[in-house]
Amino acid sequence: MSRNQKDTLSPSIFPPPRPRGLQHTLNWASGSGFGLIVRIEKLRPFVALCARLVLGSIMLLHGWAKVVHPGSLHGFAMFVAHLGMPGWLGYVAAFTELLSGAALILGLFTPIAAAGIAIDMAVAILRVHLHHGLTGSGGFEFPLSLLALALVLLADGPGWLAIDRIVFRAS
Numbered sequence: 001m002s003r004n005q006k007d008t009l010s011p012s013i014f015p016p017p018r019p020r021g022l023q024h025t026l027n028w029a030s031g032s033g034f035g036l037i038v039r040i041e042k043l044r045p046f047v048a049l050c051a052r053l054v055l056g057s058i059m060l061l062h063g064w065a066k067v068v069h070p071g072s073l074h075g076f077a078m079f080v081a082h083l084g085m086p087g088w089l090g091y092v093a094a095f096t097e098l099l100s101g102a103a104l105i106l107g108l109f110t111p112i113a114a115a116g117i118a119i120d121m122a123v124a125i126l127r128v129h130l131h132h133g134l135t136g137s138g139g140f141e142f143p144l145s146l147l148a149l150a151l152v153l154l155a156d157g158p159g160w161l162a163i164d165r166i167v168f169r170a171s
Helices: 003-013 022-030 030-042 042-069 074-083 087-104 110-133 142-154 161-165
Strands: none
Touching: 042 074, 042 087, 042 110, 042 142, 074 087, 087 110, 110 142
């Protein structure tokens, strides 16, 4: 094998030696190492949109079932009273779920809606689901997931396609 053939084969067979030390760390941090993180970071508004739509849909349906069906709103208020809380909080919780769910789908008043849902789910976990354990019948894994989604929206904002971004645009 001639020297020219060896030179043309070596880059594809043997990668160039990696730099070591601080320069290697700096190259990695500014180059391909954080490139993936930067690309993922650009997806945050899309992820917030997904979280908003999922949480909003679930809460809207749960609130709808409590508010619209005959007798269910009063029944839910009596259930809340049976838990040792004032019965009127049942009405507050049902309408919080319905209205906050609709607001999240639209992306309107996202921090207020997400805070209301977070409080609603925290109370549901502590007063209804906690004694059932994390998983199983009546467990708190589902309300905990909804609480986590609400906290993500509180921390990250409404994401893409939100009325909040249009109406409350910073000047």
